[in-house]
Amino acid sequence: MTRVISIISGKGGVGKTTVVINLATALVSKFKRNVTIIDCNVTASHLGLYLGMYYCPVTLNQVLKGEAKITDAVYDHYTQVKVIPSSLSLRDLTGVDITRLKDSIADLSGVDFVFLDSAPGLGREAISTIQASDEVLFVTTPFIPSTIDLIRCNELIKEVKAGSLGIVLNMLSKEKHELTKGEIEKLVELPVLATIPIDKNVPRSLAAREPLLIYQPNSPASKEFIKLAARLIGEEYKIGFLDKIKGFLSLG
Ligand SMILES: Nc1ncnc2c1ncn2[C@@H]1O[C@H](COP(=O)(O)OP(=O)(O)OP(=O)(O)O)[C@@H](O)[C@H]1O
Numbered sequence: 001m002t003r004v005i006s007i008i009s010g011k012g013g014v015g016k017t018t019v020v021i022n023l024a025t026a027l028v029s030k031f032k033r034n035v036t037i038i039d040c041n042v043t044a045s046h047l048g049l050y051l052g053m054y055y056c057p058v059t060l061n062q063v064l065k066g067e068a069k070i071t072d073a074v075y076d077h078y079t080q081v082k083v084i085p086s087s088l089s090l091r092d093l094t095g096v097d098i099t100r101l102k103d104s105i106a107d108l109s110g111v112d113f114v115f116l117d118s119a120p121g122l123g124r125e126a127i128s129t130i131q132a133s134d135e136v137l138f139v140t141t142p143f144i145p146s147t148i149d150l151i152r153c154n155e156l157i158k159e160v161k162a163g164s165l166g167i168v169l170n171m172l173s174k175e176k177h178e179l180t181k182g183e184i185e186k187l188v189e190l191p192v193l194a195t196i197p198i199d200k201n202v203p204r205s206l207a208a209r210e211p212l213l214i215y216q217p218n219s220p221a222s223k224e225f226i227k228l229a230a231r232l233i234g235e236e237y238k239i240g241f242l243d244k245i246k247g248f249l250s251l252g
Pocket residue numbers: 009011012013014015016017018019041046118119120170171172196197198199200202203206221
């Protein structure tokens with residue numbers, strides 16, 4: 001059965017697209033799952049850009065306009081992750097109906113996971129993305145504004161009746177002024193499933209147009225993405241002794 005999971009945040013720029021790409025790469029490369037990722041942020045699409053996919057003749061935009069089948073908008077990334085990008089062209093926004101998303105996804109088959117990379121906040125795009133998913137994974141940073149925004153999102157999810165999986169706490173630097181995992185769990189009333197450290201290799205991988213897991217597989221954030229992937233499928237991932245040494249060497 002396909003699990004359709006939307007990746008949501010109240011505030012922008014907290015790491016949703018980064019989570020989508022690296023969680024998908026971890027599930028494919030370490031756990032042999034079939035994963036499709038979809039850029040549902042049609043008004044500010046980044047997913048294809050992050051993966052170096054600039055020229056895609058058919059995108060989610062054409063699907064949401066009713067001009068193409070979703071299966072024609074699927075591209076094979078070299079990681080084996082399947083990608084449905086949104087168009088970078090402003091012209092392609094005309095006629096897009098984001099409420100078609102849910103029915104379009106139903107036409108995908110043979111997929112274990114579909115990850116929906118959402119627009120931030122609670123606008124039309126984000127709400128349609130949540131409605132198209134069975135489960136919701138929240139992303140926040142350890143600060144008051146992004147956490148407060150998340151409380152509002154979680155309230156809305158209860159109305160939409162999608163299941164809340166929990167929170168990915170991203171860009172942690174363990175400074176004293178940051179909210180702790182326990183404080184965030186108490187405020188949002190959801191479990192923190194993963195804590196991803198702030199990691200210089202994340203923006204570096206973005207500049208290289210590669211998933212972090214390919215660019216620097218043993219970096220601190222990569223390991224947490226793998227652990228999160230394992231958690232999603234109910235498996236435990238033990239980091240071996242050699243990986244630990246390699247991770248130590250890749251720090252900085
Ligand atoms: N753990 C991390 N360590 C360091 N930098 C990070 C980390 N996670 C994300 N970033 C950086 O933060 C920026 C925003 O990340 P990203 O685009 O994934 O956020 P987003 O929530 O998808 O943004 P938007 O709301 O605009 O869609 C990027 O430059 C990314 O490289």
